[in-house]
Amino acid sequence: MKSFKIFAINPGSTSTKIALFLNEEIILSENIVHSTEELAPYPEINDQLNYRKEIIIKVLEEAGQSLKDVDAFVGRGGGFKTVKSGVLEVNDLMLKDAYDGFAGQHPCNLAVQLANEFVSEFGGVAYTVNPPVVDELQDLARATGLKNVYRKSSIHALNQKEVGIRYAESKGKNYEELNLVIAHLGGGISVTAHSNGRMIDSSDNINGDGPMSPNRAGSIPALSILRLAFSGTYTEKELEKLLTREAGWTNHVGIADGIELGERIKNGDLQSKFIHDVLGYQVAKNIGSYATVLKGNVEAIILTGGLSYDDSLVEMIKEMTGYIAPVVVMPGEFEMEALAAGALRVFRGEEEAQEYTGEPVWQGFNFEEEN
Template identity: 50%
Template sequence: MKKYKVLALNPGSTSTKIALFDGEECLFSKNVSHDAGELEKFATLSEQLPYRRDMILSLLKEANVSLEDVDVFVGRGGGLVAMEGGTYEVTDLMLEHAKNYANGVIHPASLGPQLAREFAEQYGAKAMVVNPPDVDELQDLARMTGIKGVNRVIHLHALNLKETAIRHSKNVMNKKYEECNYVVCHIGGGISVSAHRQGKMVDGYDIVGGEGPMAPTRCGSVSVADLLQYMKKENLEIADVKKLCTRTGGFVSHTGISDALELTKRAQAGDKYAEMLWNTMIYQIEKCIGSMAAVLHGKVDGILLGGGMVYNEDLVRQITESCSFIAPVYAYPGEFEMEAMAAGAIRVLNGEEEVKEYTGKLVWDGFPWQE
């Protein structure tokens, strides 16, 4: 089987991660830093494109890394409307949606498809994205809420969640992802807990909207009545509450810090507040795992834990003690985002998967009676 070369491009707020793969082997990886002051000069994210591209090319030249024989450039998807999971070719429509934030979320990930296309055109290769943040494979029962006209959408670490499940299926279960059921968690700055049934992420918690467990910077699920009372007491606006969902909640709200390592050090030093906060977060993760197991009717082949906080042995121990009655618990510390981007493209080039077409239409647009 031919080995394909892939350059993965993952734009962040002040850096762009890049990694060059030859098949599964990573030949080169680097986090290209961008000066925050320089980025502020650009009116839109898309205007940053030439600056970021040239910074990447300069670094690769210094490292004597050639892109001449790269088969495909894979960008982190962003700005796109909800779609099924999989690997997508970067089309003109996808570029237009990424540039204009068709999903309403302004995030550097929207530069991913744009960078991939720029490099692909320069080097005569293909351009793709793999499992963008807006993957939507929810079952219908997971969509309705108790308010007419308000349906659930979810934003999760889809790329890492699905890649963790794919790798576990192959390496541990000796099966295909489509043959297994899992509860998969990404436990980092944000915490995603999701149910995967036979290759589809059929439910999970919306970590952008304030669902699920609290996280270092996220408030997690809170009673609506309590939140309204808190808004009134603190004289908060809607924008303030949205920040609690993604930036100023969780550890930050309680202690002013977002570093889980610092919090655990305080707990070990006898800080009871920090200890309770840490254990409460884990308790909430365990509750969410249990609910996702119920979604799968208890037919769970494994509980998979990924993300940076999974390096913490106490966290893994507590979750294992609480949840191993459901299924075996497996720890995959860190994340596979760059590997996942490359692997998705390679599966397509090898004929293991079909490349998907981005239609620009929501994968789900309401129940029939809402038309």
């Protein structure tokens, strides 16, 4: 079997995960952590591109690795218009939409930009796999109380799909035949109803929906946001930054790191304990909501992402939701493996890479009567 060298890139709010693969084998895997102080000089997410590129190359050089002869650079992707699930080849239109933050500004928007930068320098091809803008929502999930305002699909699709597949395999079943509620708990949080292989409803982890996260606001009553917006205290960009990068734990107690928050709790910090539990409460409440979407027919509730290593948080969620279905913990994420696997499927002819056209998956409701 021919060998393919694949480099996976996954930028997050406070880290950049990288992994170099030879087929399925991991040659190198690093989680590059970015402190608040290191990111402070870059007021906009796009300003971080060269910083993250340079630190990636530095880490690789220190590990004695090179990006020469890489066949594919695969970024987690995000920020562009909605797409069907699968593998997509990076093109100029995708790069523009990611840069502009069509689906909201998030560090994952840098992934396809970084992949393109590396292709320009080292050759190969750039892909993204199951980006957060994969759209499989059912129409009932899209509508809001305003006729021209719709809920959007912004999900940790890459990891959610992967853990769903892995859970199904562990039970000798197919992901496409199960109903699951999966909660990705990390810098961003998405809670999703998976019905027979489709993510039919989910909290939007970027645009202010669902639970708070370590640095995002989650759902806030609309009139409260309206009053903030017209208070004269914030510009539009400042308010967006507050809600998407400086809210949640960061806004309440000044940190986004779960380990540090845990240390404060051990040392008797009651405010940190309270705001930690608020996040768990909101996650559990959302899990209950998405169980109703599946009409209570739930095979399992799966907790994944970095915060699912937090035993006290997990126990709180189990206590509140365990009556619905078994709660399965698959801590961390399998995103890097999923990125590499997508490129391998294309190289091996098992899947065809899609072209990004900029045409969203959903283009409005159609209430015309069927003939």
